[in-house]
Amino acid sequence: MRKIGIRDVALLADVSNGTVSHYLNHPDRVSAEKAERIQRAIDTLGFVPNSAGRQLRLGRSNAIAYLAPDVSNPFFSSIAEGVEKRAAESGLSVFIANTHADRAREDAYLQMFEQHRVRGMLIASYEPIEDRLAQVRSRGTPAVLFGRPVEGTDLPYVAVDEVLGGRLAAQHLIDLGRQRLAFIGGPLGIKQVGDRLQGASDAVRESGSATLEVLNIPDRTIAGGKAVARELLARPVPLRPDGIFAVNDLLAIGILQTLIRGGVRVPDDVALIGYDDIEFAASSIIPISSIRSPHEVFGIAAVDLLLGVIAGDAEDIEVVYEPELVVRDSTAP
Amino acid sequence: MRKIGIRDVALLADVSNGTVSHYLNHPDRVSAEKAERIQRAIDTLGFVPNSAGRQLRLGRSNAIAYLAPDVSNPFFSSIAEGVEKRAAESGLSVFIANTHADRAREDAYLQMFEQHRVRGMLIASYEPIEDRLAQVRSRGTPAVLFGRPVEGTDLPYVAVDEVLGGRLAAQHLIDLGRQRLAFIGGPLGIKQVGDRLQGASDAVRESGSATLEVLNIPDRTIAGGKAVARELLARPVPLRPDGIFAVNDLLAIGILQTLIRGGVRVPDDVALIGYDDIEFAASSIIPISSIRSPHEVFGIAAVDLLLGVIAGDAEDIEVVYEPELVVRDSTAP
DNA sequence: TTGAAAGCGCTAACAT
DNA sequence: ATGTTAGCGCTTTCAA
Numbered sequence: 001m002r003k004i005g006i007r008d009v010a011l012l013a014d015v016s017n018g019t020v021s022h023y024l025n026h027p028d029r030v031s032a033e034k035a036e037r038i039q040r041a042i043d044t045l046g047f048v049p050n051s052a053g054r055q056l057r058l059g060r061s062n063a064i065a066y067l068a069p070d071v072s073n074p075f076f077s078s079i080a081e082g083v084e085k086r087a088a089e090s091g092l093s094v095f096i097a098n099t100h101a102d103r104a105r106e107d108a109y110l111q112m113f114e115q116h117r118v119r120g121m122l123i124a125s126y127e128p129i130e131d132r133l134a135q136v137r138s139r140g141t142p143a144v145l146f147g148r149p150v151e152g153t154d155l156p157y158v159a160v161d162e163v164l165g166g167r168l169a170a171q172h173l174i175d176l177g178r179q180r181l182a183f184i185g186g187p188l189g190i191k192q193v194g195d196r197l198q199g200a201s202d203a204v205r206e207s208g209s210a211t212l213e214v215l216n217i218p219d220r221t222i223a224g225g226k227a228v229a230r231e232l233l234a235r236p237v238p239l240r241p242d243g244i245f246a247v248n249d250l251l252a253i254g255i256l257q258t259l260i261r262g263g264v265r266v267p268d269d270v271a272l273i274g275y276d277d278i279e280f281a282a283s284s285i286i287p288i289s290s291i292r293s294p295h296e297v298f299g300i301a302a303v304d305l306l307l308g309v310i311a312g313d314a315e316d317i318e319v320v321y322e323p324e325l326v327v328r329d330s331t332a333p
Numbered sequence: 334m335r336k337i338g339i340r341d342v343a344l345l346a347d348v349s350n351g352t353v354s355h356y357l358n359h360p361d362r363v364s365a366e367k368a369e370r371i372q373r374a375i376d377t378l379g380f381v382p383n384s385a386g387r388q389l390r391l392g393r394s395n396a397i398a399y400l401a402p403d404v405s406n407p408f409f410s411s412i413a414e415g416v417e418k419r420a421a422e423s424g425l426s427v428f429i430a431n432t433h434a435d436r437a438r439e440d441a442y443l444q445m446f447e448q449h450r451v452r453g454m455l456i457a458s459y460e461p462i463e464d465r466l467a468q469v470r471s472r473g474t475p476a477v478l479f480g481r482p483v484e485g486t487d488l489p490y491v492a493v494d495e496v497l498g499g500r501l502a503a504q505h506l507i508d509l510g511r512q513r514l515a516f517i518g519g520p521l522g523i524k525q526v527g528d529r530l531q532g533a534s535d536a537v538r539e540s541g542s543a544t545l546e547v548l549n550i551p552d553r554t555i556a557g558g559k560a561v562a563r564e565l566l567a568r569p570v571p572l573r574p575d576g577i578f579a580v581n582d583l584l585a586i587g588i589l590q591t592l593i594r595g596g597v598r599v600p601d602d603v604a605l606i607g608y609d610d611i612e613f614a615a616s617s618i619i620p621i622s623s624i625r626s627p628h629e630v631f632g633i634a635a636v637d638l639l640l641g642v643i644a645g646d647a648e649d650i651e652v653v654y655e656p657e658l659v660v661r662d663s664t665a666p
Numbered sequence: 667t668t669g670a671a672a673g674c675g676c677t678a679a680c681a682t
Numbered sequence: 683a684t685g686t687t688a689g690c691g692c693t694t695t696c697a698a
Contacts, residue, residue, distance in 0.1 A: 004472075005675055016685045021677055031683060046472045051448040052388040053675030056690045061385070071413070071429070077405030080431060093445050096404070096429045098413060112426050115384040139337075139379050222616045257618050283555045285590050285618035338691055349669045354693055364667060386691030389674045 004045045013041035024049065055117065063093040064306065065113040065121045066299075069101035073250075074278040075295060076124060079146065082299025083122060090307060092119065101126045114141055120306045122146065122299075126190050130155060142309045144302050147192060148320075156309055156317040158302045160293040162192050165323035166199025169245045169273045169291050170212070172325055174203060176271055176333060178243030179210045184228055184255065185247025186216040193220075193247050196275060200245055213241060220247060225254020233262040242270055249274035249281040252288050256330065260285070272330040287328035294321045337378045346374040357382065388450065396426040397639065398446040398454045399632075402434035406583075407611040408628060409457060412479065415632025416455060423640060425452065434459045447474055453639045455479065455632075459523050463488060475642045477635050480525060481653075489642055489650040491635045493626040495525050498656035499532025502578045502606045502624050503545070505658055507536060509604055509666060511576030512543045517561055517588065518580025519549040526553075526580050529608060533578055546574060553580060558587020566595040575603055582607035582614040585621050589663065593618070604664040620661035627654045 006024075010017040015034050023030045023038045030038070041047070055061045066083050068076040080096055087094045095118065097109040106125060113121055114136055121136070123129060124146035130153045133143050137155075145157040173181055181204060188194050197214065204212040217228050225246065232240055232255075246252035252274030256266060264270055266286055274281050277292035294301075301319045308315060339357075343350040348367050356363045356371045363371070374380070388394045399416050401409040413429055420427045428451065430442040439458060446454055447469055454469070456462060457479035463486045466476050470488075478490040506514055514537060521527050530547065537545040550561050558579065565573055565588075579585035585607030592599060599605055599619055607614050610625035627634075634652045641648060 006677095007675080017675090018677085018686070019684055022684080025677075029683070034684080046468070048444075048447050048472060050389070050450060050675050051445075052385045052394070052450065053690090054677075055385040056383070056389050056675080056692085057677045059690065071404050072407050072410030074405050077431075080404070081433075084431060088441075096431065098410075098417060098429065100414075108421075111381075112384075114381050117383060117385065135379070139381060222612065226616070254616060257616060260618065279555065280613060283559070283587060283590060285593065339693095340691080350692085351669055351671090351694080352667085355668080358693075362667070367668085383691050386674090387693075389676085389690090390692045390694080392674065 004047045005050070006047070008045055009038060009041045009047050012045060013037040059117075060119060061117050062091065063095055063116070063118050064303070065095045065097060065109070065118045066123075067097045067099050067106065067109055067113075067121065068124045069099050069126050071096065071098045074280070075276050075293075078295030079124065079299040079302075082296035082301075083303055084299075085296075086300045086303035090303070092303075099125070103127050107132065110136055114139070117141075120144070120310055122302045122306060126192075128191075142306060144306045144309070146298065146302060148195075148318075150191075154317065156305050158298055158305060158319045158321075160298075160321045160323045162195035162323075163199040163202070165275060165291040165293070166196035166201075166245070167203045168199070168323065168325045169196070169275065170200035170203035172273060172289070172327070172331060173243035173245060173271055174207045174210050176243065176267075176331060178241075178271055180213070180241045181210055181243045181245060182213045182215055182232075182241035183245050183247070184215045184217065184225070184251060185220060186218055188214075188216055196245075196247055217251075220251050222250050222254035222257075225251040225256075226258045227254075229255040229258035229262070233258065233264070240264075240270065244270055244272045246272065246274045249276045249278045249288065249290055252290070252330075253280060253284055256284060256286060256288060267329065267331050277326050282328065284330075286330050289328045289331040290326050291323045292326045293323045297321075337380050338383070339380070341378055342371060342374045342380050345378060346370040392450075393452060394450050395424060396428055396449070396451050397636070398428045398430060398442070398451045399456075400430045400432050400439065400442055400446075400454065401457045402432050402459050404429065404431045407613070408609050408626075411628035412457065412632040412635075415629035415634075416636055417632075418629075419633045419636035423636070425636075432458070436460050440465065443469055447472070450474075453477070453643055455635045455639060459525075475639060477639045477642070479631065479635060481528075481651075483524075487650065489638050491631055491638060491652045491654075493631075493654045493656045495528035495656075496532040496535070498608060498624040498626070499529035499534075499578070500536045501532070501656065501658045502529070502608065503533035503536035505606060505622070505660070505664060506576035506578060506604055507540045507543050509576065509600075509664060511574075511604055513546070513574045514543055514576045514578060515546045515548055515565075515574035516578050516580070517548045517550065517558075517584060518553060519551055521547075521549055529578075529580055553584050555583050555587035555590075558584040558589075559591045560587075562588040562591035562595070566591065566597070573597075573603065577603055577605045579605065579607045582609045582611045582621060582623055585623070585663075586613060586617055589617060589619060589621060600662065600664050606664050610659050615661065617663075619663050622661045622664040623659050624656045625659045626656045630654075 120142040148159040149155040273289040277290040281288040453475040481492040606622040610623040614621040
């Protein structure tokens, strides 16, 4: 099958393999004449360098890895864009892996990429991954996390202030005059979810008058939103919340659609705000207010941070962005 | 940094490096006692095998590649699920690459994966890629295409019958009594788009009475759908189509939302059908009828086909699925 | 069951 | 400017 190596090229071009290698890596150090002979030989033979050989010799690859729980979630794929873009600028390839928020798969990929000796890993995970990562890092593969790691780690990370995001969302509903708020999302054990609830609950407490009900559901999807909205519809009207903060936009989309079909007026009867500001939120039948975190710039920042760590520029080991309130019709005054 | 190799393990375990390798690859051929010593040494040292070394020795990697134009499109990410699943069952890793429908990026990834000596590539592309792939294949890396390749290639592929899909969609609108159909989508040069239009146009012609207007737009996104729907709204009512076939669901979602906001009743005034049956189509405010192609099974089939090609089981070189009409409220009678 | 040793394809001294 | 050569880490005969 694939048999053509650098020596075949050298043979055909009638030079030494060292010269071919030079031509490949330092074209300026090869005479024009031989350069042409070599190029012709490469074309004739269909030579493609074997990266395993190069990598083995160099002791390192030129790839980084990006692990995300769900690449089909627009949030993570936007990050991927930024990552690829910046990596390409630095001459690095990116291996993307879809972990499906599954620990076993995360572990498998961690292992695989470590075996491949990637230069570093960028990791987004719902699962606590700090421990497993610590081992990988101690063996020499640097990593950058998306999202704030648990206390007590020195993991570099890129994050948004989720607590602030939660606060912004709840405060917005309160400013609208809503008093019976509901937080919909879960599992609360997930850091992002817990942080957003924390922020929301802070805002509610400080308001002195509003109340916050928590609907802890396992599934942050459109289907999950529909299901929980059906429960809401089953309640007598006075017991329904008048302001809903859905912990992500998918959930909000599902909730919105079911509420509307149930005859609830949004935002008049119930104001609704999501989180993440994915494209589908803006293009929903009633555009949904949301909390926007940086997406693409997120990926860029992570690559920069990783490169910094690799280069040994210890400097800042964390980058935190502030989320931003995006008001749309679902919470229009 | 990463210095621990098989020899270090061998040294610490007081065996030869060959024995360590045996333990790694054929554990049954190593005595229990040494096996334990080796394992202990591995743990102590934190040894992680270097896949470059293995790959170089073996002459092949154990990874395949999946190139898709847009992983954030649920259609392609569903395929990815199937691919990963089946690949894992066969002990293969999958490298996912996002080409952004950009030829240069496709080429870059093609080259990169060829250099990495992947076992094979699975490729979804809007661009004609057959020629470039031919070279790769001739050098020994097999490939399987998603979607029917241009005539005259022997590229193995997995596809759905897009012409049939287009026909099903249009026929459904016609069966509903719609006479002034509009096909919305483009660019027509893209195979899938052209094929779907072909099928729709066949159905219209055979109906003998219906007409088909083509709105050729460059952008198959929600935003694109909104834009074209605004054009429709600007028309006098009698000049609007009474049945719309959007070439994909994203487009249909955008169209639906703008039409509804414009006071058009769906499906009463205009019946609307999309294509792909992504999750968002079913969960739209008015669930959108669509043409469903197999998604996950698609990825599975592609891997199987690739494995077949690798193994040399020439058998069938093409797998074609039939799409299926999914009727929802947007075309309810 | 275990060890010794050759070599996969490549790069980078070093020598010329 | 070009050639020679020694490995990078691993697997796998082949012997013992």
